Amino acid sequence: MSKLYQGMSQEEFDGGYFYATELKAFAKTLGITVGNLKKNELELHIKAHLFGYSGELPVAVPNRKNSAARDLLTLDTLVVNYVSDKKTKSFLLAAVEQQFGPLADKSGQWYWLNHWRKQCIGEGKTITYGDLVAHLASLKKKPGRLPQIPSARMNNFISDYLSDSENQGSGKNEALKAWYELKESALPKTYQAYKNAPALLAK
Incomplete structure (x- = not known):
């Protein structure tokens, strides 16, 4: 099993396979704010720190802003306490079909929907579940395959x-x-x- 260390080369990093717990612990030693970053997102932040990765880095945006109950699933509800589970996904898929008709699923659609949601919230924008539905539909409508999930x-x-x-x-x-x-x-x-x-x- 490869080991993470500050002087490692990019070839060593790309050729290794590391568990999320290892990445989190190593990221903290580099001064990276781990927050709720996922494994693939941590890999990007570590690459930026060690090798100068110049791509867009994911932001650690919490899904929930307070300890209140999860958001009510309606199109007009503001996205405040988002829960990425089967219930939410079923609601979004049903709303997409109702508004836009049957659209085939795309590999990576949930990753890119969450990426867009976090980006909007990180920029201080207010979005509703109706906005999530519209963006999910736009992802499904894109010709060809969606971009690969970075580092997944x-x-x-x-x-x-x-x-x-x-x-x-x-x-x-x-x-x-x-x-x-x-x-x-x-x-x-x-x-x-x-x-x-x-x-x-x-x-």
Whole structure:
């Protein structure tokens, strides 16, 4: 298992696989405010600190502003105490279908919806659940695939594996097996690195 340390190279970081608890502890030693940042978001902040990653960094915005009950799920309700669970997602999906008709789900839609929500709140904007519905619909309507989730390496690997025509007929179990083989190697944790590694493909 790779170890996190301040003098590590970007190749070591990209080629390693680290648990969320390890990333949180390491981020704190770097002076990074962990807050409610997710694993992939922590990876981006650490890369920015160690290697000068210049992309947009996620903001640690709490889902709830106070200890009151969760938001009432109506289109006019302001997003204050948001809960990202099955109940909320079912409400948003039903509202999308009612307003925009049946729209196919997109891989990554919930990540990018939450990214937009946190961005709005971080900028001091007021949004309603109706705004969330409209943005979710816009994500579903985008042509092609949504952008990959930054640094969510396992999900991105599986998505790329299953979309490769060479793996037609393979399912998620095969993709996971390939991921775990790559995970144990020192290679970057990308599908392209896996494809370029004959020793892994031969297994």
